[in-house]
Amino acid sequence: MELDRDRLLWLYERMRLIRAFENRLHDDFAAGVIPGFCHLYAGEEAVAVGVCAHLGDDDFITSTHRGHGHCIAKGVPVDEMMAEIRGKVTGCCKGKGGSMHIADVDRGMLGANGIVGGGPPLACGAGLMASIRGTRQATACFFGDGGSNQGTTAESLNLASVWKLPVVFVCENNRYAETTSTDYSIGGPDIAGRGIAFGMPGIVVDGQDVFAVYEAAGEAFRRARDGEGPTLLECQTYRYFGHFEGDEKKYRTRDEEGHFRERDCLEGFRKTVVAGELLSAAELDGIDEASEAAVVKAVEFAEQSPLPEPAECLDDVYVSY
Amino acid sequence: MSERELTYRAAINEALQLEMRRDESVFIMGEDIAGAPGRDDPEMVDAWGGVMKVTEGLVREFGPNRVRDTPITESAFVGAGVGAAATGMRPVVELMFIGFMGVTLDQIFNQAAKMRYMFGGKAKIPLVIRTTIGAGFRAAAQHSDATYSTFVHFPGLKVVAPSTPHDAKGLLIAAIRDDDPVIFCENKVLYDTSGPVPEGDYTIPLNSAGHPREGSDVTIVAISRMVNLSLDAAERLSAEGIEADVIDLRCLSPWDENAILESIEKTGRLVVVDEDTPRCSVASDVAALAATRAIGFLDAAVQIITPPHTPVPFSPPLEDYYVPDVDSIIAAVKATL
Numbered sequence: 001m002e003l004d005r006d007r008l009l010w011l012y013e014r015m016r017l018i019r020a021f022e023n024r025l026h027d028d029f030a031a032g033v034i035p036g037f038c039h040l041y042a043g044e045e046a047v048a049v050g051v052c053a054h055l056g057d058d059d060f061i062t063s064t065h066r067g068h069g070h071c072i073a074k075g076v077p078v079d080e081m082m083a084e085i086r087g088k089v090t091g092c093c094k095g096k097g098g099s100m101h102i103a104d105v106d107r108g109m110l111g112a113n114g115i116v117g118g119g120p121p122l123a124c125g126a127g128l129m130a131s132i133r134g135t136r137q138a139t140a141c142f143f144g145d146g147g148s149n150q151g152t153t154a155e156s157l158n159l160a161s162v163w164k165l166p167v168v169f170v171c172e173n174n175r176y177a178e179t180t181s182t183d184y185s186i187g188g189p190d191i192a193g194r195g196i197a198f199g200m201p202g203i204v205v206d207g208q209d210v211f212a213v214y215e216a217a218g219e220a221f222r223r224a225r226d227g228e229g230p231t232l233l234e235c236q237t238y239r240y241f242g243h244f245e246g247d248e249k250k251y252r253t254r255d256e257e258g259h260f261r262e263r264d265c266l267e268g269f270r271k272t273v274v275a276g277e278l279l280s281a282a283e284l285d286g287i288d289e290a291s292e293a294a295v296v297k298a299v300e301f302a303e304q305s306p307l308p309e310p311a312e313c314l315d316d317v318y319v320s321y
Numbered sequence: 322m323s324e325r326e327l328t329y330r331a332a333i334n335e336a337l338q339l340e341m342r343r344d345e346s347v348f349i350m351g352e353d354i355a356g357a358p359g360r361d362d363p364e365m366v367d368a369w370g371g372v373m374k375v376t377e378g379l380v381r382e383f384g385p386n387r388v389r390d391t392p393i394t395e396s397a398f399v400g401a402g403v404g405a406a407a408t409g410m411r412p413v414v415e416l417m418f419i420g421f422m423g424v425t426l427d428q429i430f431n432q433a434a435k436m437r438y439m440f441g442g443k444a445k446i447p448l449v450i451r452t453t454i455g456a457g458f459r460a461a462a463q464h465s466d467a468t469y470s471t472f473v474h475f476p477g478l479k480v481v482a483p484s485t486p487h488d489a490k491g492l493l494i495a496a497i498r499d500d501d502p503v504i505f506c507e508n509k510v511l512y513d514t515s516g517p518v519p520e521g522d523y524t525i526p527l528n529s530a531g532h533p534r535e536g537s538d539v540t541i542v543a544i545s546r547m548v549n550l551s552l553d554a555a556e557r558l559s560a561e562g563i564e565a566d567v568i569d570l571r572c573l574s575p576w577d578e579n580a581i582l583e584s585i586e587k588t589g590r591l592v593v594v595d596e597d598t599p600r601c602s603v604a605s606d607v608a609a610l611a612a613t614r615a616i617g618f619l620d621a622a623v624q625i626i627t628p629p630h631t632p633v634p635f636s637p638p639l640e641d642y643y644v645p646d647v648d649s650i651i652a653a654v655k656a657t658l
Contacts (some may be wrong), residue, residue, distance in 0.1 A: 013368075060408060061406070076391060085435050091441070092443075093439060093440050093441035093443065094441030094442065095441070095651035096438055096439055096440070096441045096442075097439040097441065101435075101439035101440070103436075103439065103440040103444070104443075105407060105440060105443055105444045106443065110404065110407055110408075111436065111440060113431070114429055114431075115434075117430060118427060118428075118432055119395045120400070121396055121398075121399070121400020121401055121403070121406035121428055121432075122401075122403055122405060122407065122428075122432060123402055123407040124398075124400065124401040124404060125400060125403055125404020125406070125407065125408065125412075126404045126405070126407070126408045127401075127404075128401050128404070128405045128410075129405045129408040129409060129410050132348060132386055132387065136411075151396065152396045152397065152400065152427070152428075154379065155394040155397035156397050156400070157595070158392065158394065158397070159391070159392065159394055159397040159398065159401065162392060179399075186443065198601065207342060208418050208496055211383070259443045278414075283337070308620070316437055316438050316442030317437070317438050317476050317477055318437070318439055318477065319437070319499075319500035319501050320444050320499075320500070320501070320529070321501075321519060321575050
C-alpha cells in the first residue's frame with residue numbers, strides 16, 4: 001500500500017478533527033448546552049476516515065445515529081455541524097435535524113439516521129442511480145453491529161449483490177448495540193460472513209488501524225466502480241463513550257475499555273508514521289493544535305449564531321404543497 | 322369526432338411511457354413489472370407486464386435497466402427508490418398492494434417523508450410510489466385495503482387516488498414531475514373501466530378536486546371508486562328530483578378544501594363516501610372540515626358512509642357487505658334531507 005505524504009496528512013487531520021469534535025461535545029453535553037441526544041463517534045475514527053479517503057465530492061455515504069465522524073470524513077464543515085447540533089439556524093440542516101439527522105446532501109452525505117437499519121436501502125438507491133446512469137460514482141453504507149440484525153440490511157445486501165450495485169457496506173462492529181453485546185446478538189461467528197452468504201466478499205478488518213481500513217476499502221471501491229458489485233467490510237472497533245451521552249456504561253468493564261484505548265487509532269497512526277519517518281511528531285502536534293482550534297472556532301460560530309424563528313417550524317416539509 | 326377512450330390501466334401505462342420518453346431520469350421498478358427478469362429467452366420477455374398488466378410493453382421500449390424487476394424485497398426497493406430520488410433520479414416504484422406498506426413503512430414515513438424536513442429543506446425526494454387499493458376481487462384482508470388515510474397522516478407525503486382514466490393519466494404525469502414523494506393509489510377494480518383520455522401529455526394539479534356532477538340539494542364528497550358509485554346514486558336520486566353535487570376528492574394530501582366548502586355553502590348538506598376504514602380517516606377529516614369551517618351552512622348532520630371498522634373479509638357475501646354500495650349512499654343522502 002502506497003500512501004503519499006498528502007494522503008497521510010489528510011488521514012490524520014480528519015481523524016484528529018473527529019476526535020477533537022467529539023471530545024468537545026462530550027464536555028459540552030455534560031455542561032448542559034446541547035439539546036436532545038448525542039451519540040459520539042470517538043474511538044471509531046479510523047473506520048470513517050479510512051473509508052471516506054476513497055470518496056470524491058460526487059460519491060455518497062449513508063450513515064447512522066452515530067454520524068458525526070462520517071460527516072467530518074466526508075467533508076461537512078464543522079462550523080455548520082456544531083451549529084446544527086446546537087439547534088442553530090446556521091446549522092447544515094437549519095436546526096431541523098440535530099445530531100441524529102445531520103446531513104449535507106450537496107456533499108454526498110445522505111444523512112445520519114435515527115432508524116437502525118434505515119440507511120442500507122437508501123445506499124442501494126444511490127448505487128442504483130450510478131448504475132442506471134453508468135457513472136463511476138460509489139456509495140459507502142455505514143451501519144453498526146446492531147444494524148446488521150435488521151431485515152433492511154439483509155435485504156439491501158441481497159439487492160446490491162443481485163444488481164451488482166456500486167455500494168461498499170461498512171459494518172462498524174463496536175461490540176455493543178446500546179447495552180447489548182454482539183456475544184448476545186450476533187448469530188454465527190461474525191458479521192462479514194453474511195456478505196459472503198449474499199454473494200459478495202465479506203472481510204473482517206481491524207477498525208482500529210486506519211491503514212488496514214484504507215487498504216480493504218480501496219479494493220472494495222475498485223470493485224464497486226468497476227462494476228463487480230458490493231463488498232461487506234466488518235470493521236471491528238470500539239466506542240469510547242456510552243451509547244449516548246449520559247450513559248453510565250454499566251454493561252461493560254473498565255478493563256475492556258482500557259484494552260481498546262491502548263489500541264487507539266490516533267496513537268497507532270502516530271507510532272507508525274513517526275517510526276517509519278513518514279511524518280514528524282512536530283507535524284502531528286501541529287495538526288492536533290489545528291484540530292482543537294477548528295473546534296473552538298466551530299463552537300464560537302455556533303454560539304454566536306441565532307436560533308431559528310419559531311415559525312420556521314412550518315417550512316421545508318414540501319417543495320410545494 | 323368522438324374523443325379517444327382508454328381504460329384506466331392503459332391511461333396509467335401511457336403516462337409512464339410518455340414520462341420515460343421525456344425524461345431519462347424517470348425509471349420504474351417493482352415486483353414482476355415486466356416478468357421473468359434475467360431470462361434470455363425472448364418468449365419470456367414481459368412475461369407478466371405487472372401483476373395487473375399496468376406496465377405491459379414498457380420493458381420492450383425502455384429495456385430492463387429502466388423497467389426494473391425487483392426481488393420480493395419491498396423495504397430494499399422502496400428505500401432504493403428514496404435513495405435514487407435523493408441523488409437525482411425520478412423513480413416510479415410499484416408496491417403491488419397497499420397492504421404491503423406494512424413491510425416497508427419505515428422507508429416511506431421515516432425516510433422519504435421526513436428527509437427534506439430533517440435536512441432543512443436541502444434535499445428533495447421526487448419519488449412516486451404506485452400502489453393498488455380497493456376491495457371487490459375476493460382477495461381478502463391483505464390484498465384489498467384502501468388505507469390511503471395512513472399516508473395522508475404523514476407530513477411530507479402527497480397522496481392521490483384518481484377515479485377516472487383521464488385523471489389517472491394527468492395526475493400520474495404531475496406526480497412524476499413533482500419534487501415531493503407522492504403515493505399514487507390505483508383502484509384495481511377500476512383498471513378495466515374506460516373513459517375519454519386526451520392524446521399527449523397533460524397534468525392535473527396535485528391539490529385539485531374533480532367536480533363530475535353539479536347539483537344544489539346535497540354535497541357528496543367521494544374518493545376513488547366511491548366516486549363512480551356516488552354518480553350512480555346521484556342518477557337515481559335525480560329521478561326523484563334530488564340533485565347531488567358530487568366532488569371527486571382525487572387529491573387527498575394536499576386537498577382542495579375550497580371545493581368542499583363552496584359546495585357545502587351551496588347545498589347545506591354533506592355526505593362523505595370513502596372505502597377506507599372509518600377511524601382517523603379522510604372521511605372523518607372531511608367531516609371535521611365541515612364542522613370547523615362550514616357549520617353555519619349545514620342544515621343537517623353530516624353522513625359518513627364507509628366500510629365497517631374491520632379488515633376486508635374474503636367470502637363473497639361478507640365482502641359485499643363490507644364495501645359501501647349505491648343503496649347505502651342513497652339512504653345517507655335521504656337522511657340529510
